[in-house]
Amino acid sequence: MDLLDAIDDVSTRDWEAPDTEGTIRFAMVGCGWWTRQAAIPAVQGSDYCETTVAVSSSTEKASEVADEHDTIEAAITYDEFHDGAAADEYDAVYVCTPNALHLPYVETAADLGKAVLCEKPMEATAERAQQLVAAAERNPEPLYVGYRMQTDPVIRRTRDLVQSGALGKPIFVRGNMSQHLLDVIPDTDQWRLDPDLSGGTTLMDIGLYPLNTTRYLLDSDPTHGRANTEFDQASFSETGDEHVAFTLEFPDGATASCTASYGAYRSSSIRVLGTEGEVRIEPAFYPDEPRTIHLSTDGIEAEIDADQCNQMLAEFDYFGHCLLAGEKPHADARHGLVDVTIMDELYDSAEHGETVAYDF
C-alpha cells in the first residue's frame, strides 16, 4: 500500500529543513480583522517570524494593535511607511489591505528592499498585478503571495498523489467554496463589495481557492476559461458576483468546473477525477475544521482524516523559512499574476457569455 503510505502523513512539513535558525521581523500593513484575528496570532506561534511593526491608517489604530502585542515596537501610519519610518525594525512586510491597494505597499517594500508576503488575490486587476510584478522583480528580496492552501500538508500530499500518476491522467477537477459573507463580516459597506477596491467579490475572494488549488494540484495553467455570475442580495449589485461558476480548460485536456458563493451555505471541497482513480478533499478550504481525504482507485477505498491545520501559521512559517534558508517561495508574483489575469478575463466572460483564451 505505497499509495496510502504516501498520503497518510498529512502533518509533515516537507519544505522544512531542521536547524533553520533566525527570525524574520514583520511589519503588518493593514490592521483589519484578518490581520488581527488570523495573521498576528499565527505569527505569535511561528518558529521563524515575529510581528514588530503595525502599519495602519492612523497612529491611533496602529497603536491600538501595538498595545496588544509585546513584540510590536513601532506603530506607524501608511504615509510614514511610505517614507521609510521604522525600516530598521522589520525585515519583511505582510500586505493585507483591500486588493486594489496592494501595489503601492509592494512598491515601497521594493524601494526599501524588504521581503513581501502579499495577500491573495495579488491585486484587483491584471494591469495592476502586472505593475506589481515589475515592483517585485526589481526588489532583491522575494515576494510570496499568501496562498495558504499551498502550505497545508493535506493539499500538498494530494498534489503529490495527483503528480505521482496514481489516479492516471487527470480528467476533471471540481471545487467549491461558499459561505455567507455578510454573516462573517456583517458590513454592507465593506471593501469586498466595492469593485474599485476589490476588483470583484466572490471570485476574487474565495473563488480563488478552488482556482489556485486546481492550478497547484495539476501544476498547470489554463488555456481557456468561461464563467457566469449571479447575485440575489442588493449588496452585491456593484460587483455582480455573489455567486460564480467557472470552467477552465488545461493544456493536457483536463477541465476544472468550479463554483463559489458568498450567499450560499458554507461548504468547501475539491476533487480530482483521473482515468484510474479519484481523490476528494472535503471539507477542503476553511482553516477551522478538520479535513478528510477520500481516495478511490482500483482496489483502494480510503478516508484519511487530517487534523485542523493553522494555515496562516504554516504560511508564515513557510515564507519565514524560505527567507532564512535562502529558498525561493513557490508562489511568486508571476504565479499570482496568472490568477488575477484568469479572474479578470473570467469576469469579461461572464459579461459577454464567451469563452476567453489565455496565453501563459
Place this chain on the structure above:
Amino acid sequence: MDLLDAIDDVSTRDWEAPDTEGTIRFAMVGCGWWTRQAAIPAVQGSDYCETTVAVSSSTEKASEVADEHDTIEAAITYDEFHDGAAADEYDAVYVCTPNALHLPYVETAADLGKAVLCEKPMEATAERAQQLVAAAERNPEPLYVGYRMQTDPVIRRTRDLVQSGALGKPIFVRGNMSQHLLDVIPDTDQWRLDPDLSGGTTLMDIGLYPLNTTRYLLDSDPTHGRANTEFDQASFSETGDEHVAFTLEFPDGATASCTASYGAYRSSSIRVLGTEGEVRIEPAFYPDEPRTIHLSTDGIEAEIDADQCNQMLAEFDYFGHCLLAGEKPHADARHGLVDVTIMDELYDSAEHGETVAYDF
C-alpha cells in the same frame, strides 16, 4: 427532526396506489445487452409488467431471446413489427435501439395505438426528437421516457427535500457520471461512438444523468448553457466527446456545473447547494451500488444510507402502474425533447466556444 423524517424513507414508492391490478404486456424493441441483461430481468420481477414479444433485426436473434423466457410468445423482426405483427400480443413497447432509431418505432407504436417506454435520450437530434413528440402526441396511449433516476426513491426524496425549501434557495447543482465505456462494452464499433446513430457519445449517454436529474431536482429548465468536450482515445474521435463539462443557468439564478466522462474512473454524484444547506448523493447513478444521501443544514449533519435500487424494475413498475391506474407519467415526450434540445445545443456550444440560449 421533520427534515430527517422526510428523507429517511428511501424505499417507499410514493407513486404506488395499493390494489392496482392488471398486467401490461411489453414488446421489447431492440435486444442488445441492456434489454437482455437489465430490462427483461427487471420485468421478470415486476408487479405490473411482463415481456411477451421480442423484436430484433432477425427472427433468429429475436427467437434467441424468446427461447430464454417463458413469457415471450412472439419473436419478430423490425420489419414485421412495423407491419403490425403480433400486435395483439402486447400492450406497450419498450424502445431500446440506438438513439437515432427511436423515432420509427415510436411512430409505428403510435400507428398501432401502443403505449411506449422509450429509452433516453429520446432521439439523436432535436429535430428528430421534435418529430418523435409529434408521433407521441397523435398516439392516444402515453409515452414515457425511461429516466430511471426519476423513479428511484433516493432521487425522489432528495427532490422532495429541495422542493420543500429546507436548503433555502438552490444556488448550485454539481453532478458527475463517469466510467470506462470500452471496459463496460469492449467494442470500438459500437453505435454510441457513431455520431449518426447516437448524436454524441458521453453527453448523450451519461451526461444526461446529471443533466436530467438537475432538471428534476430543481423542477426547472435552463435558459442558457455552455460546454466543452475533449477526447483522448481514438475511438471517440468521430463524436469528439469522451469527456464533457457543461454549465446550465436556470431562470431563478441557480447554476448547474456538471461533468461526464467515458474515459475516466467510475464515479457518480450529484449535490445541491442552497442558501441554507446542502445535500449530496454519492454514489448517485449506478444501479448496482448502494447510495448515501449526505445532508448538511444548520444543526443537522446526517448520512442516510439507501440500499441498492433496481432502477429498471422501478421504472417498469412505475410506467406499468401509470398505465393501469390511468395516470400520466412524469417524463413525457416533451420532457425528453427538452434534454435532447439542451444537449444538441451544448454540442454547438462546445464547437463554437459560445453560450447558447434556450427558450423552453
